[in-house]
Amino acid sequence: MWWRSSARASLVGIVVGLLVWGGGSAAQATMENGKALKEAYPGKDPKSYGCKACHQNAVGKKGDLNAYGQALQASKGEGNAKKLTVEDLRAVEAQDSDKDGASNGQEWQAGTNPSDPASKP
Numbered sequence: 001m002w003w004r005s006s007a008r009a010s011l012v013g014i015v016v017g018l019l020v021w022g023g024g025s026a027a028q029a030t031m032e033n034g035k036a037l038k039e040a041y042p043g044k045d046p047k048s049y050g051c052k053a054c055h056q057n058a059v060g061k062k063g064d065l066n067a068y069g070q071a072l073q074a075s076k077g078e079g080n081a082k083k084l085t086v087e088d089l090r091a092v093e094a095q096d097s098d099k100d101g102a103s104n105g106q107e108w109q110a111g112t113n114p115s116d117p118a119s120k121p
Helices: 002-040 067-076 086-091 104-110
Strands: none
Touching: 002 086, 067 086
């Protein structure tokens, strides 16, 4: 039976290796963007720093930006928003991406979602 767990571990290692090798740049950009969000807005719920901060889905893909992600893309320019900095995030703080009456910066500080009009401080 030891060979089953060893084979399973090898298969998992191969799959993870292929994912990292094939999608490394996208994964790296996501990790760096999460770090920028944590630096700009520390102490928030860990889920706040994931792909859904800027994308509609849990796995961010090109073209599925939410209102906040669209504001960042417009601010930074098409194709340049893959890697975000604290300065990029600060540049859209005064905007109200979800049109709920609270600015993006106010929403981040309050722990609400700047892309969801039902979520406001």
